[in-house]
Amino acid sequence: MRASRLVSLLLLLQSRDRMTARELAEALEVSVRTIYQDVDSLGAAGVPVYGEPGHDGGFRLLDGYRTRLTGLTAEEAGALFLTGLPAAAAQLGLAGATATAQLKLMAALPAGLRERAGRVADRFHVDPPSWYFDAERTPHLAAVADATWNQHPLEIRYLRWARPHEITRVVHPHGVVLKAGNWYLVAGSDGRFRTYRISRMLDVTVLPGTFERAGGFDLAGHWASYLEQFDRRRHRETAVVRLSRRGLDRLPHLLEPAVVAARKTTAGPDAAGWTEIEIPIESVEAAVPELLKFGADAEVVAPETLRAEVVRTLHAMNRTYGLGRE
Structure with missing residues (x-):
């Protein structure tokens, strides 16, 4: 268990550049004290990890250090083909990229893991939409997703339930969510975040320039809070x-x-x-x-x-x- 945690800690630092002891403790579900002990153990084993003091400090690896402990277990290899992403990726305009990525991943796996991953794909399929409902038409989804990824402002013409029904707004897209087969945009405007059903967007214009994402914005946390408030209001x-x-x-x-x-x-x-x-x-x-x-x-x-x-x-x-x- 501890060996697995040490590997996870090392991979986190490799992928995130710098993390505080508290952030590592939350990610690995252990105490801050345990993190300090694990960092000491990595250092004793020759891993060049060091701490930076101060408000913006944290633990990081020596620049240029890369571990090769990136091999997939059999369960991890299978899980990658159980994500249910192909259909969603196609709607986002990424069908080709997703198929190519899966082919590259399959080719890179050892024979045993390749065979297991193939079995998972053959035996399990994820279909998120609800029964008896056709998928909504979302002609602007790809443009919205691209603007979200590249932090471009959007001007949207939107059809809502309240009066006036048709509105036009300039928004800063922070995240795209797929819920029960329907796509939603979480975007900031006028100092607050609003949720827009992408199928109700009448027109979308990607504006020039970029915007700064709100500091500390957590899409999953925001969406969970939005759903709770939505039910309370409704x-x-x-x-x-x-x-x-x-x-x-x-x-x-x-x-x-x-x-x-x-x-x-x-x-x-x-x-x-x-x-x-x-x-x-x-x-x-x-x-x-x-x-x-x-x-x-x-x-x-x-x-x-x-x-x-x-x-x-x-x-x-x-x-x-x-x-x-x-």
Whole structure:
């Protein structure tokens, strides 16, 4: 375990140029004290690693030093062909580069690892988009991705839900995210970050010059925070619903994870096995079709406006099917 960690520490320093003890400790999931001990061990073994004091200091390798400890294990070689990147790369305009990179990697692997990597590619396939939805048209994705990579400002003409629906903005693209088959741009403008669905971009112009990325910006961390805030903003109301045993079992399969995670049991199960829960909802209009998925296994208790809308919908369905006629 320690030998593997020492190799990882060495490769981190080789790839990052300079890292603090705390950054190394977080990356390797050990204490700062352990990092200092590991650095001492590398130095004793003849590795030219040294520390630079000061606010911008840290550990680094002597300029020009390169380790050859870059061989892949069998599991690592297989994992590289389980990334699910080819389809996404094609949308980004990188299909040719990705295919060439995979061919070069396969050719460079020893025979045993090459055979294992090939088996992984033959037996496992990652397909990110949701069921029953066609991929969105994203004609501007390649331009957005290129501007993000090269730090070029963008002028985008965007169709949004709020009024005015069509807006034009100059933005600084900081990251591109693929979520459930849909592409999003995270970009800064007017001192804040906003998220734009790339399929709703009507026009994109790459502007001359470059911009400075916001210091400390972490795309993965920002996206996780955005999703949490998005669910909080969207689910502004609550509903109280009674569910049968069957309805309670089906709850995780019929409602989205954020709603299931936020549910609160308020009463039950009663003598008939029904449980009363409180769930967040976006609006009465959005909640009706979601709750009708449960059929007779759910009863809306509150708010009264939601209960009345469900009843109105059921009466309308009765008329459609002729159940209210002689």
